[in-house]
Amino acid sequence: MSEPPLKPALQRPPGYKDPTAPNGFQPPPRKPVLPPSFHPKKKRSNCCRVCCCCLCVFILILTLLILISGAVFYLLFDPKSPGFHVQSFRIPRFNVTRKADGSYLDAQTLTRIEAKNPNEKMTYYYDKTEVDVSVGQGDDETDLGSGTLPEFTMRKQNTTSLKVETKVSNKLVDDRIGTRLQSRFRSKSLVVNVEARTKIGLGVGGLKIGMVGVTVKCDGITLKQLDSGDMPKCVINMLKW
Known part of the structure; x- marks a missing residue:
């Protein structure tokens, strides 16, 4: 004869207290389960600290070597920056013609720049050079064209004269500026500006x-300064020595 099926155990209702348990005893609260993002991070190993210390020491040593090499180079070669002067500047033609539709400028310039290498143990190598010439200052400054110089080399304690020719034809200028430039050209008070851009290598x-x-x-x-034989010094924008 088969046994009757067992009845399912009754579930305890919420808030049920076991009458057989001692008074005041409550089961300990369950520890909440935290998501993985709230778990405390493990401490980094000392490997990262060692790597950072090694990197800092390497950078410090490299910096010291560069400084020492620079000091030795300076003591051995005593490097000096090249020097540039305007040797001469002429304007064979400078005419401002006023027409019905405005003023037009025809001008031609011839510039000689003197370059010096004062070093006894170093050579300078010059890349192609672009030279711009203008006259006037501020709002009156007017472009008189550009010229190009080929590559050249300056040996130790050598001086080189660079010749640049520029010209403009039928250049439209403001009537007021044209009249002012023409007047200053005649009185030799006209201001001249020469700018050269190049690259220099060291040998x-x-x-x-x-x-x-x-x-x-x-x-x-x-x-007037140039006609008096004065050779104004030019300013060089490059790495500081």
């Missing part, structure tokens, strides 16, 4: 070192 012991962009500016020179 030491047969070794050629890089090319650095250089801008040479010869601004604020009057024709």
